[in-house]
Amino acid sequence: MRTLVMLLACCVPLAARADDGCPANMNKAKAEMMVSTKLVAVTNLSVPADKYVSSEPEALEIVFLSKAEDGASRVSDDGTVIFVAKDISDSDQQALIMKAFDIRLQRKFGNHCH
Numbered sequence: 001m002r003t004l005v006m007l008l009a010c011c012v013p014l015a016a017r018a019d020d021g022c023p024a025n026m027n028k029a030k031a032e033m034m035v036s037t038k039l040v041a042v043t044n045l046s047v048p049a050d051k052y053v054s055s056e057p058e059a060l061e062i063v064f065l066s067k068a069e070d071g072a073s074r075v076s077d078d079g080t081v082i083f084v085a086k087d088i089s090d091s092d093q094q095a096l097i098m099k100a101f102d103i104r105l106q107r108k109f110g111n112h113c114h
Contacts, residue, residue: 022113079103
C-alpha cells in the first residue's frame with residue numbers, strides 16, 4: 001500500500017505538467033509545424049519592408065529584400081514573415097527560420113512551454 005501511495009504521489013506532478021497545454025516534445029512539435037506550414041516567396045515588394053504585412057498569417061512568407069533601405073534580414077514579431085537581405089549567409093538564414101518557428105510555437109502554445 002505504501003508503494004502505491006508513493007507511486008501515485010510521483011505521478012500526480014507528471015499528469016499536471018501534461019495538462020498545461022504544452023506538447024510533450026517541443027522539438028517534435030516544431031518539426032511537425034515546419035512540415036505542415038505553407039511557404040510563400042515574395043520577390044517584389046509594393047510597399048517599404050517596414051510597412052509590409054503578411055497576407056497569409058498561417059503561412060510563412062519569405063520576403064527577399066532588394067533595396068538597402070529595406071534594412072537587414074529579420075523575422076517579424078509574429079513569426080509570419082522572414083525578411084532576407086541579399087548578403088545573408090546560409091547559417092543566418094537557418095537561424096531566422098528557427099526563430100520564426102520558435103515565435104510561432106510561442107503563439108500557439110504560450111510562453112510557458114519550453
